[in-house]
Amino acid sequence: MWQELRAELHDDGLEVVTVALDSAGPEAARPWIERARPEHPALIDEHHRLDELFGIVNVPSGVWIDEAGVIVRPPEPAFAARPEWDEGIDDDATGYQRRTLALEEQLLVEDEKYVAAVRDWARHGADSRYALTPEEVLARSRPRSRAESEAAAHFELGIHLRRQGHAADAVEHFRAAHGLQPDNWTYRCQAWSFVDPHLGPSAEYDTDWASEVERTGVEAYYPPLDMP
Amino acid sequence: MILDRPDLPIEDFERETGWLLKPEGACKAGVCIPLPPLRATVDAGELADRLGMGVVHDDRHGLWALGPSTVSGRALESADAPDFTLPDLAGRPFRFGSLRGRKVVLVAWASW
Numbered sequence: 190m191w192q193e194l195r196a197e198l199h200d201d202g203l204e205v206v207t208v209a210l211d212s213a214g215p216e217a218a219r220p221w222i223e224r225a226r227p228e229h230p231a232l233i234d235e236h237h238r239l240d241e242l243f244g245i246v247n248v249p250s251g252v253w254i255d256e257a258g259v260i261v262r263p264p265e266p267a268f269a270a271r272p273e274w275d276e277g278i279d280d281d282a283t284g285y286q287r288r289t290l291a292l293e294e295q296l297l298v299e300d301e302k303y304v305a306a307v308r309d310w311a312r313h314g315a316d317s318r319y320a321l322t323p324e325e326v327l328a329r330s331r332p333r334s335r336a337e338s339e340a341a342a343h344f345e346l347g348i349h350l351r352r353q354g355h356a357a358d359a360v361e362h363f364r365a366a367h368g369l370q371p372d373n374w375t376y377r378c379q380a381w382s383f384v385d386p387h388l389g390p391s392a393e394y395d396t397d398w399a400s401e402v403e404r405t406g407v408e409a410y411y412p413p414l415d416m417p
Numbered sequence: 418m419i420l421d422r423p424d425l426p427i428e429d430f431e432r433e434t435g436w437l438l439k440p441e442g443a444c445k446a447g448v449c450i451p452l453p454p455l456r457a458t459v460d461a462g463e464l465a466d467r468l469g470m471g472v473v474h475d476d477r478h479g480l481w482a483l484g485p486s487t488v489s490g491r492a493l494e495s496a497d498a499p500d501f502t503l504p505d506l507a508g509r510p511f512r513f514g515s516l517r518g519r520k521v522v523l524v525a526w527a528s529w
Contacts, residue, residue: 191524204519208503210527215506217528222506230511232503234525241485242499244492245525252523254498258514263493267524307522314520323496330493338484339471346475346482349419358477365473375527382529 190269192227194304198311202256205229210237210248212348212379236348240375241341244331247374247411251303253310253320261310261320263330266411268300285389288399295407299414306416318417329415340370351383359383360393367394374410377401420481424458435499436468436486443468446495448488 195205206229209218215233222231239245243252243264251267254260274293278286310317321329347362363380370376381388381398388398402410418433427438436443442451443464450467461483465472471484488494500514513523 191522202519204516204521205524206513206516206521207524207526210525211529213528215504215508219506221526221528230505232505232511234503238501238503239523239525242501243523243525249524249526252498252525254516254521254523256518256520258498258500258517260493260496260498264525267522311520326496327489327491327493330491332490333485333487333492334490335469335471335487337471338469338487339473340484342471342473342482342484345419345484346473346480349480349482350475350478353478355478358475362473362475378527378529386529388529 190225192225192229194269194307195227195229198308199228201311202314203307203311206232208232208234208239210234210239210245210375210379212237212351213382237344237375237379240344240373244333245375246331246370246372255315255320259323260326261315263321263326265414266297266299267303268298269304270300271298283387283389285397285399286387289387289389292399292402292407297408297411297413299411302414302416306414336369337373340366340373340376343369344376347380356383364394372405418483420461420483421479423462423481424460426458427455430459430461430464434468434470434483434486445486446489446497448494450488 191205191207207227211217211233212235214235218233245264249267250264252260252264253262274290278290306319310319343362343366347359347366350362351359366376378388378398381394384391384393390397431437436445438455442449452467461481462472465483469487473482502510502512504510
């Protein structure tokens with residue numbers, strides 16, 4: 190997906206950097222990266238440092254940084270193509286997997302709009318109507334309260350303790366993080382993934398992906414892109 | 418940032434958080450928060466409090482974690498992109514700042 194766009198726009202001075210927010214490490218990301226055969230940097234962020242640095246709460250999220258190292262678009266949903274969510278579904282798929290797929294197919298995916306914007310920026314740079322001023326970038330940056338900062342601290346502790354082999358103690362911190370920042374899908378999905386790769390119901394958590402998406406609304410999962 | 422004691426050397430705090438501790442206070446992205454006189458080590462809890470950082474103490478494991486500062490009230494304190502270094506699949510570190518001079522689309526994704 191991104192490799193094709195990168196190849197098209199590289200000579201216009203555009204680079205793509207993908208970062209896997211995967212606490213399970215490089216092996217979790219490997220199948221996808223190897224299939225994509227990227228010529229661009231494809232990095233692994235096991236400690237979820239980017240979440241804190243940029244204010245990322247869901248994936249995929251895109252951030253634009255110009256030649257001077259200035260952010261011209263803060264995190265927003267970023268698709269280069271519509272994902273093939275039905276790829277993993279076969280005759281053995283569970284009812285939960287089918288329920289998840291039905292929700293995924295309703296998610297707002299604005300790949301054509303996003304790609305068109307990237308192309309425009311590659312071509313026009315600072316003159317692109319998609320490139321925001323620093324003031325606009327800060328105004329669009331998501332609010333961060335003390336509670337959300339505490340959520341980040343809990344999440345970091347959870348990841349740390351899990352790596353040390355204290356999975357049950359980690360769960361307590363993940364649950365605290367979820368309570369303090371309920372709309373952070375990254376914190377939820379990463380935590381759920383440790384107990385169920387399908388992010389389904391578990392003994393450790395009170396909810397699951399499908400239930401939360403149904404409760405908060407499919408339309409809210411990837412908000413519409415705020416661009417012309 | 419994770420700590421196993423409630424105080425730490427100034428350099429460690431600065432390196433981990435990007436806040437520089439100067440005579441005028443803790444400074445970052447053009448903002449300075451006044452502080453009481455500094456010593457070689459800083460009390461993480463007190464500093465975190467002034468910078469609006471969430472603090473979590475895990476009694477069982479004797480660990481503290483500091484969340485990001487909330488002085489600006491937003492996730493981004495500056496439009497200047499923070500630098501960071503992360504490994505690729507082979508474990509080789511890549512410094513994001515090395516791309517200065519190019520327009521970069523940074524895409525965060527996940528296998529989950």
